Amino acid sequence: MDLKDIQQLLHEHKFRLTKEREAVLMAFVDARRMFTPAQLHDYVKERYERVGLTTVYRLLEALTKVGLATPFLIDGEIYYTFCPNQHHHHFVCLQCHQVKELFQCNAQQAMDVDQKIGTVAYHKLDFFGRCRSCEEEKH
Amino acid sequence: MDLKDIQQLLHEHKFRLTKEREAVLMAFVDARRMFTPAQLHDYVKERYERVGLTTVYRLLEALTKVGLATPFLIDGEIYYTFCPNQHHHHFVCLQCHQVKELFQCNAQQAMDVDQKIGTVAYHKLDFFGRCRSCEEEKH
DNA sequence: ACCTTATAGAAAATCATTTTCTACAACGGA
DNA sequence: TCCGTTGTAGAAAATGATTTTCTATAAGGT
Structure with a gap:
């Protein structure tokens, strides 16, 4: 699953893939690890560009809604991981x-x-x- | 696992089983369902007696710490269920x-x-x- | 019974998450 | 390509769940 597919899936759900979201998405996909929203925000800021924390929350919400992200509850913290595939x-x-x-x-x-x-x-x-x-x- | 065992386990971790906690615990154990902290608080208030919401949070935290409760993340809500047994x-x-x-x-x-x-x-x-x-x- | 230590619960504080708002950008149609 | 519609960015404010604080009280060991 590459960027094109993700874009299409988001598109089907009427989410637009802006450059800000793309920056967050790239970071999220590449990292192959889990993040709290705040952690992902910091990570994107360092590596790609400055985006708003709200934008990170909204992308995580959108990805979860279309089944591309999974939240984990660990020690009371909610972590998200990118999950491109159906069942695994x-x-x-x-x-x-x-x-x-x-x-x-x-x-x-x-x-x-x-x-x-x-x-x-x-x-x-x-x-x-x-x-x-x-x-x-x-x- | 009965009340005695629970009491002992809490005791080992220096938690005291007061009558308020006992009321919350009874409700929680008997219900055999999952609750958010606020839901459990309401449930106890109706069925047993009035206790503080803080007390509910503290008992859930204690039970989780000693391995007697498990949190689930469902639709962004955290639910707790009573889990008396080792691995299941x-x-x-x-x-x-x-x-x-x-x-x-x-x-x-x-x-x-x-x-x-x-x-x-x-x-x-x-x-x-x-x-x-x-x-x-x-x- | 006494002493130490944990607790109850109200109230205040904290802090993650959501909402609001306005200018702007993306998409689709003409 | 231009235009209108609709979603978005991001700051700021609001919300609301969870945690902390505080004081009187209760539990449990000695």
Whole structure:
């Protein structure tokens, strides 16, 4: 999924991709890690250009609405990660906040929620720990 | 896990179980559903006795800290559910907010996160949908 | 019973998020 | 390409959930 596709998806939902949003989007996509809105704001400011915090909030809201971003709740903080793909899971490094996608998914079958309980609309499966490079960091 | 065990666990962490906290705890445990702090506050006020909202926040924080409550992020709202057991997963009804625990867990084996990625400290697997009774409600 | 330490709850403070507002930019049609 | 419509940027203000503060009180150990 590249910029064109993202643009089209946003467009279908009547969101316009301005240069400001594009700057935030580029930063967000490239980073491959999770951010709180304020963190992403700082990150964009440093690397790309100065944009308003409101703009960051609005893009994150838009991306979440069209299914391109996922919020995580960790230690009471809400982090967002860019999620271009349909259904997948995550490995989240609690140290460097890097996020990796895992595509293989056997959870639905593996768990097989009983009909007596209800009907599953969707599920979430995420792994948290330390990524390889964070582990190697401390000798 | 009964009240005695909860009391002991809180005690180990130097939390005291006062009558106010006990009222909130009873409500929370009995309900078997998820609440935002404000919702739980209302619920306790109606059914048990009047307690301060601050007290509700503090109990939820304490329970989360000792591993007896789990927060869910749904539509931007943070909901808490009482989680007495070690490792398990959830079925969350998005309509009535009822929560059921699922104990069988093959996720770790089923997914088998690659060593190259990192080391998993814990994982979360939750199912969202409509529970049986909500489904039957509308004929 | 006494002493230390945690708690209740109201009130105030904090701070993340949302709303408001105005000038401006993007898109689509002529 | 120009124009009208509609969404957007960003600062500033408002909102509202959550946290902190404070004082009297209660809990639990000794």
